[in-house]
Amino acid sequence: MQVLRVTGGARLRGDVSVVGAKNSVLKLMAASLLAPGKTTLSNLPAISDVDIMNELLTRLGCEVVESSDGLVDSVAIDVPEDPSPEAPYELVRKIRGSICVLGPLLARTGRAKVALPGGDAIGSRPLDMHFAGLNRMGAEIHIEHGYIIAEAAQLHGAGIWLDFPSVGATENILTAAVLAKGTTVIDNAAREPEIVDLCHLLQSMGAQIGGVGSSTLEIDGVEALTPTSHRAVADRIVAGTWAIAAAATQGDVTVKGAVAAHLEIALDKLVRAGAQIDVQADGFRVQMHQRPKSFDVVTLPYPGLATDLQPQAIALLSIADGTSMITENLFEARFMFCDEIARMGADVRTDGHHAVVRGTQRLSGAPVRATDIRAGVGLVIAGLVAEGVTEVAEIHHIDRGYVRMEEQLRALGADVIRTESGVFGG
Numbered sequence: 001m002q003v004l005r006v007t008g009g010a011r012l013r014g015d016v017s018v019v020g021a022k023n024s025v026l027k028l029m030a031a032s033l034l035a036p037g038k039t040t041l042s043n044l045p046a047i048s049d050v051d052i053m054n055e056l057l058t059r060l061g062c063e064v065v066e067s068s069d070g071l072v073d074s075v076a077i078d079v080p081e082d083p084s085p086e087a088p089y090e091l092v093r094k095i096r097g098s099i100c101v102l103g104p105l106l107a108r109t110g111r112a113k114v115a116l117p118g119g120d121a122i123g124s125r126p127l128d129m130h131f132a133g134l135n136r137m138g139a140e141i142h143i144e145h146g147y148i149i150a151e152a153a154q155l156h157g158a159g160i161w162l163d164f165p166s167v168g169a170t171e172n173i174l175t176a177a178v179l180a181k182g183t184t185v186i187d188n189a190a191r192e193p194e195i196v197d198l199c200h201l202l203q204s205m206g207a208q209i210g211g212v213g214s215s216t217l218e219i220d221g222v223e224a225l226t227p228t229s230h231r232a233v234a235d236r237i238v239a240g241t242w243a244i245a246a247a248a249t250q251g252d253v254t255v256k257g258a259v260a261a262h263l264e265i266a267l268d269k270l271v272r273a274g275a276q277i278d279v280q281a282d283g284f285r286v287q288m289h290q291r292p293k294s295f296d297v298v299t300l301p302y303p304g305l306a307t308d309l310q311p312q313a314i315a316l317l318s319i320a321d322g323t324s325m326i327t328e329n330l331f332e333a334r335f336m337f338c339d340e341i342a343r344m345g346a347d348v349r350t351d352g353h354h355a356v357v358r359g360t361q362r363l364s365g366a367p368v369r370a371t372d373i374r375a376g377v378g379l380v381i382a383g384l385v386a387e388g389v390t391e392v393a394e395i396h397h398i399d400r401g402y403v404r405m406e407e408q409l410r411a412l413g414a415d416v417i418r419t420e421s422g423v424f425g426g
Contacts, residue, residue: 020232
């Protein structure tokens with residue numbers, strides 16, 4: 001079993017670059033199915049989730065050519081006139097983002113057979129809103145032998161209200177609506193930068209979409225779309241992770257390629273903790289010269305604080321001066337992370353969707369396990385500020401969202417290695 005062995009005590013210093021957002025690129029890749037021909041996507045992170053999506057698209061009949069420099073990828077996806085409508089279980093179970101092929105396949109082929117998705121164990125993420133929206137557009141959907149079966153001879157426009165601004169539901173309804181007959185209006189749509197990025201890709205393919213970036217999207221369906229080239233938006237979660245790590249270690253890190261406007265609340269929290277944030281033309285710089293001060297966290301859909309930054313924030317607050325209240329409004333199982341960081345001496349008490357973090361002067365290294373992508377990097381940050389050695393196991397989770405994290409940390413001065421050995425065996 002591979003582990004990341006983190007020796008605490010280093011202050012992170014230097015530059016780090018952020019590439020395309022994992023939460024966007026998988027959806028961009030799926031959306032390529034909407035247009036026969038070759039769509040080229042660039043600025044993709046060289047992570048395992050992208051490899052899995054490449055394999056899934058290949059199974060759907062696409063020819064995928066990938067190029068990489070080790071940290072960033074580009075892919076050319078040549079989509080056939082008649083893609084296969086079936087997304088198999090052995091691939092879909094690995095990443096929940098693969099559910100985003102449902103809308104494009106239904107729009108292109110009139111039928112989609114997609115295995116119920118897997119992904120991180122962070123709580124229930126029902127697909128009811130996906131199904132209800134597609135139903136209103138004329139699709140018939142049922143579950144059979146672990147597969148979602150969706151059929152529609154011709155999708156049509158509809159007025160759709162989402163009970164919650166679900167990113168996944170917005171994406172599937174949007175990608176189905178661009179080829180539907182008539183006008184679809186999605187009210188209470190998700191507003192995340194990754195949704196905006198998907199809209200920009202679709203517009204460059206010829207889709208007619210109004211209200212981009214707002215909570216109301218109006219889509220006028222077109223007869224056909226054409227392939228295009230597109231550069232993925234920067235990963236705000238990775239950028240936020242580096243910002244929090246810099247503040248936690250009292251470091252000085254410039255995050256290049258990031259969009260500070262996508263992290264306004266997160267960066268404001270770090271300023272309240274005592275950090276100095278300097279926004280630059282191509283990113284931002286984080287400097288911290290003191291022990292962090294406590295602050296409260298409430299996770300909300302964008303533009304609120306992202307749930308994907310909650311474990312990293314808890315890692316910082318565990319060594320902050322004062323007591324913090326964390327309110328998790330999106331995924332009830334996020335607090336599984338708290339059991340692991342408590343092994344390192346963090347004083348974290350959970351009750352339902354609340355957690356109280358009482359900052360302590362120092363953590364101590366311990367063997368811990370990543371339970372999901374963000375919990376994994378949260379534990380790495382905790383290891384950076386702990387005394388002694390921390391071994392983080394189950395790091396395949398981290399590899400799903402972060403490119404060679406140990407190499408980037410070493411470039412910033414941290415003592416982090418990937419090794420086969422460890423207390424968990426190997």
